[in-house]
Amino acid sequence: MLEQLLIFTRGGLILWTCKELGSALRGSPIDTLIRSCLLEERSGLASFNYDAPGAAYTLKWTFHNELGLVFVAVYQRILHLLYVDDLLNMVKREFSEIYDPKRTIYDDFDETFRQLRMEAEARAEELRKSKQVMGKPVSNGKKQGQVNKVGFEGGNKKKSECGVARDGDDAMVKDRKMENGHSNGIHVGIKDPKGNGVVNGKENTVSNNGAFDVNKLQKLRSKGVKKTDTVADKVPKADPKKKNMKKNRVWDDSPAEAKLDFTHPADQNGDQDMHVVAAEQGQSMMDEEENVSSESEVEEDEEVERGSKADAKKGWFSSIFQSIAGKANLERADLEPALKALKDRLMTKNVAEQIAEKLCESVAASLEGKKLASFTRVSSTVQAAMEEALVRILTPRRSIDILRDVHAAKEQNRPYVVVFVGVNGVGKSTNLAKVAYWLLQHKVSVMMAACDTFRSGAVEQLRTHARRLQIPIFEKGYEKDPAVVAKEAIQEATRNGSEVVLVDTAGRMQDNEPLMRALSKLIYLNNPDLVLFVGEALVGNDAVDQLSKFNQRLADLSTSPTTRLIDGILLTKFDTIDDKVGAALSMVYVSGAPVMFVGCGQSYTDLKKLNVKSIVKTLLK
C-alpha cells in the first residue's frame, strides 16, 4: 500500500498530502530524501531507500520544473508497487492544472486523487493479469515507455523482489518471475539509448542471468541459463532482421514479431518444460522488441533534430523570434545536444564517465519542463544549471575546520587522531608531513605514528620527515600489527600531551581483501577523529572505484555496529594536472566527503585548500 503522497514546492511548503492514507511516517523520510538525494544531485535516480528504526520505505518522486513542484510517493519497501510511477505522473498532470501560486490549500484534490489512484491500481492489476495470460504482453512496452527515469537501482529492485519470491508459494513464483522479467525489461530498456547493437544483446543476457540465479528454481535453473546462452548467440543473428525492419518501419508490427518468436523453438533442442522456457524467451524477446522501438525512437529523435536544424537554417527570423519570446517549455530532446556536449567537456576534464553521466541526468531532471527565459540559449541555460549543481556538490557539507576540532579534542584531554589511507604511491607519507608542518605552524603539537609496517623503508622515510620537522615519532619497526601500533601511539600521545596524532598507514589496493581487513581493524580499534582518504588528482575513472570500494570495505568489514566511513579527502599531485581537475569532482560526488587539503608540490608549504569557484570555472571552461 501507498504510505503517503506529498506535493510540495521547491521552497519547502507542503501543498497537499493524502489525508486518507494518513498513517504517520516513521522518522522523516522526506527530509532525508531531499537532503541526501535531491540536493546531492542524485535526482536522476529512480528511487530512494529510507531506513529508520521500524521502517523501510522506498520513495519515488517526480518534478514539475516549470511550476517548481515536487511530487513524492512513499511506500513500504517490501511491497513492489508497479503503479507508483504511473500514479505520480497522473497526479502531476492533474495537479499542475489546478495549481495556483497564490493558493495554498487544495482540499478538492482529494477526490481527484482517489479516482487517479483507483485508476492506477486497476491498470496495474490488469497489466499483471494480461501478463499472466499472454506471457508476452504488448502493453508492457507501453508501460516501459512511460517509465522514463533511469533505473540505477535496478539491482535493488530485483533483490527486493527475489526476497518476496522466496517467501511465496510455488504458484506465486511464476507470477513473481514475470514481474522480475518486467523490471528487467525496464532496466534494459533504459540502458538501450546508450548502448547499441550487439553489446546491447549481451547486456540483456547478463542481466537475465542474474534474474535466473536469483530465482531458485532448482531444475530449471541450469537449463534456463543454457537457454539464455543460446539466446545470446541468437541476438546477433536477429540483428540483420532488425535492420531490415528499420528500413520499412511501417511493417514492423506484431505479426513479424510473432514470426521472430517462433524461430527460437526451432533452433533449440526440445525440452519438456516448455512453458517456462517460452516465458523466458518471451522476456528476452521483449528486450529485443524494446531495442527496435528504442532505436527507432532514437532515429526519430535524430530526424527531429535534423529537422530543427534545417528549420533553423531556413528561417533564422523564426529562431530569433523564438529566442526573444522565450521558448515555451524545455523538453528532453532540446536538452540532449547541450547535455551531451557538456558531458564530453566534463569527461575531457577527467571527470569519471559514470559521474558525468549521473550529473547530466540530474541536471536534465531539474530543467525538463522549465521555461526558457528570453535572450538565452538552451546551452547557456544548461551550463548555468550545471554550474550551480557543481558548486553545490563541491561545497563541503560538514565543517572542514580541523583546528577547531583539534581544540575541541584538547578540551576533552585526548589527542586528535587522523588516519591517512589510500592506494599505493599516492603520497600519503609526503602529505602527512605537509599536514604536520601546517599544524606546527599553528602551534599545535603533533606526533607521527608509523603504522606502515609493510613496505620496507616506510618507517625510515617518516623518521626523516620527523627529524626535519623536529616532532616526535612513534615507531615499532616492521611486521607488527598496525592497529596495535596505532593504539600504543595514541596512548603515548595522551601521556606526553601531543594534541594531534597523524597515523600513516600502508598503501593498499582497494581489492586487496586482507589489507583492507587490517585497515578496518585499525580504524575500529582506534576510532580516529578523521579518516582522510589520500587520492591523486591524476586518477580518472578509477577514482570512483577506489573511493567506493574503500568505503564499502570499511562498512562491510566493520565489527562494530556503527560504521566509520571516509570523512575527508586529501587530493595530491594537484600541480601536475593542469586543467584536468575532474578527479576532485568524482571523488567528492562518490563519497560525499569534502576535499580538505590539496597537495600541490614537493615542499612542506605546498598544501592548499580547495577553491571551489576556480574548480567549477575550470571544469566548465
Added chain:
Amino acid sequence: MEGMEQWKVQVENWTNQLNQLLGQLLEQVHQVPPAQLYVAIAVLVFTVVVLLSIPLFKRKKSNTIVLTGLSGGGKTVLFYQLRDGSYHQGTVTSMEPNEGTFILRSETTKKGKIKPVHLVDVPGHSRLRPKLEEFLPQAAGLVFVVDALDFLPNCRAVSEYLYDVLTNAYVVKKKIPVLILCNKTEKVTAHTKDFIRKQMEKEIDKLRQSRSVVSAADITNDFTLGVPGAAFTFSQCQNRVTVAEASGLTGDISQVEEFIREHVKP
C-alpha cells in the same frame, strides 16, 4: 549597373527631402522665443535626471529582510507565518529560496499606506549556503534563526555558520543588523535566549582563534570579530546584533515583526 544608378537617384531624392525637412525645423525653432526653448530643455534634463536617480534612491532604502540559519530551524514556517499568518500544512526541507514582497500579516488591518517588505527565506542546507551571498548585497536586515530546542547538539555548527555570516564582507561593510532568533520556544525543553547567546559567544570566541590562523590559500573572509584579547560578546560587533525569541508554530512572532519594522520603516 542600372540598378545602382536608380539607387543613387533615389538616395539623392531622400537627402534632398531630408535637407528640406531640416530647414523647416530650424525655421520653426528660430520662430520660438529663446526663453521657451531653454525652459523646454531644462524640463527635459530634469526628467532624465529624476528617472535615472530613482533606482539609486531605491537601492539606498532597501526593504529586504533575509531569513537564514541551519536547516530545520523553522525558517520556512516563519516566512509563511509572516506572510499568511499560518504555516499551512507544514513544511519540508527547502531546496530553493522562498521570496515574497508583501505587507506583514499583522499589519493588514492597519489603515494608511504601509511599505511592503521583501522577505527572503534562504535554505539552510549547507550545500545551498552560497545562495545567501546573492541576497546579502540588498539586505536591510538579517534574521538568523536558531533552533532553541535542538540547540546543544548543533551548537558548533550553528556558531560556525553565524561566524561566517558575521564575518561576511557585506555584513561588515554595510553594517547589516543581525537578529538572532531563538525559534521553537513553545516547547518546554527549549533553551532560553540568554543561555543560547552565552553559548554562542563562547563558541565564536574559540572559532575566532582557530579561524584567524587558517592558511591563507583560500580566504573568503578577511574580517575578524571582536576585540583581540577580550572574550567575545555580540556587543563588540560593528553591526548591531540582538537576540530575540519566537515560536513559529504558535505564531508568536511579534519580536521578529518589530525587528523588521525597525529596519524597514512602514
